[in-house]
Amino acid sequence: MPGSVTIGHTDALVMLSHDDAQRLSTMLGEMAHMLESSGASRLGDAQVDELCRGREASREASREELTGWCRNLSQFLAEHL
Numbered sequence: 001m002p003g004s005v006t007i008g009h010t011d012a013l014v015m016l017s018h019d020d021a022q023r024l025s026t027m028l029g030e031m032a033h034m035l036e037s038s039g040a041s042r043l044g045d046a047q048v049d050e051l052c053r054g055r056e057a058s059r060e061a062s063r064e065e066l067t068g069w070c071r072n073l074s075q076f077l078a079e080h081l
Contacts, residue, residue: 028074035067
């Protein structure tokens with residue numbers, strides 16, 4: 001993966017290799033599932049707190065927002081591959 005991502009302060013867009021975009025889409029979809037899950041694979045509150053550090057929202061609102069963000073970005077990437 002090194003070298004497959006291009007990000008710069010003056011770049012208007014970020015570029016990923018096709019394989020990395022597929023992997024990121026899958027990972028974000030799985031993360032959304034782990035945020036929604038009620039079983040053993042559910043991300044714990046402490047993990048959600050760390051992922052949402054600095055946000056001024058309740059724990060449940062943060063979980064919902066992060067779930068939606070992960071799911072939407074996963075779908076967007078999958079649709080544009």
